[in-house]
Each structure stands twice: as structure tokens, then as C-alpha cells.
Amino acid sequence: MPKQSPVPDKLSKPFWDACNEGKLVMLTCTACNLMQYPPEATCRKCNSAEKLVWKEVSGWGKIHGYCTMYDCRIRLLQAEQPFNLASIALEEDPGVLMYANLPGTPVDEVPVGATVKVEFVTTPGNGQKVPEWRVTEPRWKAAKKAARPAARKR
């Protein structure tokens, strides 16, 4: 989908720079252990600015909910209708929700609760990469495959 390109500002630049390097990072308060997305200048719980650090997260999440867009105000996306508008709860902090169009998942077939993995797609406006999410097998299965332990010799 030809997404609008985010224009980074002072607060968001570390997030978008990380996306361009294929990493997902969250502004995290180390005192409260709370992630905030979108980033804010101070922690919403303790109000501290000093305790906020950018932390890389795994890029795993679950589909929290969705609706289906038929009449979008954003011109670039109007040719893509209808499309999924889902939100993803982050594995590290399910209170953090991120939007997704779920490439590969047909509309009306969104599996709420399913595991998703982040990927980064390039937007045409300024080349900025943005996170997108794809339904995948549960993380433990993917981990099992990746490890491929050799059969034990007896």
C-alpha cells in the first residue's frame, strides 16, 4: 500500500531512524517499566523525562482488534479500499497498540489474537520505512524451527 511517509520530528526521530535500520524501538520509562507509543516528552505515569530511554523490542505482537476501511479520507489509500485497519498489542507491553494493515491477510478474515511479526516497508513520499505487521505462526514454533537442534546421538 502506498502509505503516507511520516516526517520525523525531534521526539520521533530515534523511532523512525531505527525503523530505517530494521529495528523497532520503544520509548521506555526505566523507573515505571512503562513503554509509551506514540512517544511523549515525559513519562505519563511519573512525569520524568530523565528516565526515558529508547529500548529495542522483539517485534512480536498479537492482533488486538480491527475494522475495515471502505471510505478513507487519505487520498493515497483510496485506491486500496477496502483494507484492514488493525491494531497490534506489543509482546513486551500489551498496553502499547500499533496500527497495521496486515499485508497478506484478506479483509473479513482478520484472526484476532493471532501472532504477528513486524516488518518494515518503504513509503514513497520520502523513503521513510514504517512498521507493518504480518500474521505468522506462534513465536514458540518459529523459535523451534530457527534453533533446529541436531538429533541426539545415542
Next chain:
Amino acid sequence: MVTQKGVAAKLYRSKDGLGVWEHRGKVAAVSYGYSPCDRRWDENLEHSLGAYSMIAAKKALEEAGIRLDQVDGVVSAPGPIGEPWAPRPYFAPPYDSEDGISLVTAEWLIKNMGLKNVRFANSEASRGHGQVLGMASQAIGEGLCHTCLVLFPFGNLAGRYSQAGSNARETATGNGQWSMPWGWGAAGAGFAYGFNQYCRKYGVNHDMMAPFVVNLRRNGRMNPMGYYAQHPEEPLTVEDYLASRWVVKPLCLHDADRPVNAAVCFLLTTADRAKDMKLPPVYVLNHNNNNFEARGLTHTAEEMGQFGDIHARRMYEGSGLTPSEVDIFNPYDGFTLFTQYYLDAFGWHGVKKGEALHFYQGDIRVEGPHPFLSSGGNNGTGRTRAAIFTDCIEQLQGRAGPRQVHIKAETAIAGCTMPHTCAWMAFGKYPD
């Protein structure tokens, strides 16, 4: 008399534990007036939002038998709601700015109606159509004014709005960088999303909304202030509703209120002064203005349910009413897909969590035992956000005409707008 910034915030009730409202029964709503309700402004200055605001204000005064020189308060939720008139050229005064065209401030109304004795004016709540009634009630209670016009101007110019500007660009800036790349940002998307969650949680579905929306339109056709009474169409049927196009599924076209160009004006005063006016007073029992922040990017169904609970708790606390004592209930329905949170939370007519859509399948007609949203709401009257309040006044005065409910009508609660930002009024036929 001009708006002093920061005054509004001091007049709202926005917390738990405030107890029964200290001015309960000492402030009264007496009358209201309304202008013609047009789909859009036709660019005739006699049909402008400013002209319509003056028509509505004059009617409110006439109905109550009040002269211009007796008015000492004016509060407006000025807008704008839709697009500005600019960059098109303005007109001769008083239409030489947006004020009077796409919005109407208290100051504009004071000047153009020649109100000379205004002591209290406020235009801070730009879209706060519930807030201004509470603000005026508190101002009267505190003696900042005694006879107050409360204006709801609602403008709608030609053309679809929100199609230009940031929506037409290749880039997304500011808050838009977190939502617009994925196409989130259409009106109602968050409520469609939440409604899906609500349906999954409680095992209900969108088709169950049909009798509710059909009944809203039916009530609206019986409400002379509204768009569908002034511009009759074929009555909406269940089949029409089920065949309606999706805007953002599961929100269909008929789940959204119709933008209109119209104004409504209320007259509030002290309980003492109201006794001598032409219409019976309806006493204000409480007001609340509550705003909540979601944890994440959008409000989830769970959060909106929790917000609903807080609205209900504070309104019952401040009014001293219990759920079974509320006769008329007009919660906001600007998108019909969030009204269930209010019904579930306020527990009107015994509705419990998750039961609202089942309740819609019962007899909710004004003639029946459960006359829910007897106003017709925004959905049934057009987007003035006023019918929910005018209906409370009319029902308690016993002059709602064909909409007059057949059950007892001595107390009423109404509020707008959305679950995360909603302001409420409670009214009583009696002051105590």
C-alpha cells in the same frame, strides 16, 4: 463582554467524590429556540450560521417571555466543526470573518443581537456542546449571571470535508505520523474498531443495531427541530439499514449522524426567576464534564466501557438519582456504535453490561415501556447535538407532542459527545 480564558475549566465538574451538586434544583432550563435545519449553507446570508443563531436565540427568549435587556449571560460552543469558509472572500460585516459563517461565538451573538447587559460570556468550549450547558448552570449557580443564553451553532458548508490538506499529502506530520500511514483517521474508525471488540466480547452483532437506528429516525421525524422532520424522506427501514454502505466496517452510513447547518439556543436561569417565565421550569440537578485518555493509540471497547462507568457514577452521585429514578435517557448517538457503552453503564431500565443490543430488540418506541432516546438523538435529527437536551426539557414540561412518552417523565439525563470526552446534564421536573 468577552471570554476570559481559563474560566470554563473552573466551572466544570470533572471529578469523583464531589457529592451532590451544590446548586442542585437552584438553576433551571426554561426554553429553547431553533433555526431551520439545512443540509448545507446555501451561501445566502439570511441562512448563515450567524443569522440562524440569532433566530434560535430570539425564539428561546420569546418562548420564555424574556427581553433582550434581561439577558446577562451568553455561552456558546462556537465551533468550527467542519471546514472554514476561507480562503473564499468574506462579506460585509458582520460576515467579515469566520465568526458568523463557520462558527458563532458568544461575542458575535452579543454584538449582533444588541445585548447590552451581559456580565458573563464564554466561547472557550469550541466543540463542547454538552460542556456549555454545564458551564452556564454553574455560572448561574455561582451568581456570575442569572439569565443565560446557551448557543449550539453547527455549521456545514458545501462539499465533503476532510478531503484536502493533510489527507491529500504524501507525508504525515505531527500526531498524524502515528496513524495516517495506515489509513487510521477516518471519522468513526476507532468506534468501529471498538464495536467489533464489543460484539466479540458479548456475542452480539451489527445487525442488532437496526431496530435502534430505525427507531431513532422515527423519533426524529416527530421532532420539529430536526433535519428529517423539516426535510421528510421515506422512513428508514431495517432493510435500508442492513443494505447501507460501509464507511469503516462495522460502521455503516446510517450509523453516522448527518452534518447540518443549523443553530439551537437554550435559555437557563435561576430557579427563582424561572417561576415568573412563560414556561414551566425544568430544574438542573447536576452537570459533569469528563475527559479520559486511552493508554494506547485508540480507545478499546474495554476502556470505553470503563469510561462509561465513570460518567454514570459521577452523574448519579451529583444528581442524587439512582438508575431506577431516571425517566428520560438521551445519551449521545453521533455515531450509534458507542451509545451501548452509555446504556450499559447507566443501567437504564435494568440494562446490564453487554445487554444494550438485546435491549434494542425490545419495545423502545416513545409510546412503549422503554422509550430510549425519545429525542431521536443526533442520528434522528441531524448533527446539532441539541435534540438530546431539548427533549429532556420538553418531556419534563409535558410538551413533547407526538414524542411525549407514555411513562412517567419527571427526571432526565442527557450527555454528549464521545465516551472519552462527554459532558452530561441531569434535569428534574421538581427541584428536590
